[in-house]
Amino acid sequence: MMARFYIDERLPVSSTATEHIPYVTAWSEELAHPTPVIQLAYGSGIAYPNETPDDRDPHGVLWKRAHHARGQGKPVFGTMHSTRQRHAMANLLCQICAAPADQDDDGILWLLQDNRTDWPGWPNQAAVYEPPICAPCAALPPRLCPALRNRAAVIRVRSAPITGIRGGLFAPGPDRTPRALRPVHRPYPDSDLSWTLAYYLLRGLQGATIVESPHRTTAPAAAR
Numbered sequence: 682m683m684a685r686f687y688i689d690e691r692l693p694v695s696s697t698a699t700e701h702i703p704y705v706t707a708w709s710e711e712l713a714h715p716t717p718v719i720q721l722a723y724g725s726g727i728a729y730p731n732e733t734p735d736d737r738d739p740h741g742v743l744w745k746r747a748h749h750a751r752g753q754g755k756p757v758f759g760t761m762h763s764t765r766q767r768h769a770m771a772n773l774l775c776q777i778c779a780a781p782a783d784q785d786d787d788g789i790l791w792l793l794q795d796n797r798t799d800w801p802g803w804p805n806q807a808a809v810y811e812p813p814i815c816a817p818c819a820a821l822p823p824r825l826c827p828a829l830r831n832r833a834a835v836i837r838v839r840s841a842p843i844t845g846i847r848g849g850l851f852a853p854g855p856d857r858t859p860r861a862l863r864p865v866h867r868p869y870p871d872s873d874l875s876w877t878l879a880y881y882l883l884r885g886l887q888g889a890t891i892v893e894s895p896h897r898t899t900a901p902a903a904a905r
């Protein structure tokens with residue numbers, strides 16, 4: 682079972698800067714100085730030169746180091762802050778406001794880009810990295826998230842176990858400098874995990890049903 686995971690929220694956050702910006706959204710200052718990885722001896726994977734036990738999860742997977750500067754610079758929509766995503770996903774918190782996600786007899790509430798034509802029964806068996814949502818945030822007009830505008834589906838999910846990670850896959854390179862290959866989804870456990878730098882935690886959706894918008898309201902035209 683995945684250990685509960687908490688992040689350090691002691692850094693001050695400007696409420697005016699972050700108002701209406703989703704909790705998980707990364708800010709430009711947080712992405713400005715990524716920590717490069719090195720290649721371990723004997724081709725056994727990637728690491729940080731000054732690695733600490735906090736850099737890896739209970740499966741031994743190396744996680745992207747995320748600088749905390751929420752509200753500084755500009756929000757980078759479409760990119761989530763790795764540590765806040767992991768915190769929200771591990772603890773089933775709302776991706777917008779970080780309150781507990783809504784849950785009823787039909788399951789936990791999720792708001793996803795509507796891909797119901799992808800396969801029969803979608804989104805069952807999907808592995809998602811978008812954390813769930815609370816009812817008040819699911820009712821907000823979607824103008825703040827371009828990816829979901831006009832294409833959102835409200836979902837109830839009965840079971841959503843943690844299944845793995847989304848991250849960047851590396852390969853051995855010259856002079857012990859690993860080569861970045863591509864983003865991948867990797868299940869726990871997997872042989873490629875030692876060469877993957879985790880960005881986001883994944884949950885697999887099971888017992889999912891599409892809800893025809895009982896919580897979702899349409900904002901008056903004048904307010905858009």
Ligand SMILES: [Zn+2]
Nearest residue numbers: 775778815818
């Ligand atoms: Zn919320």
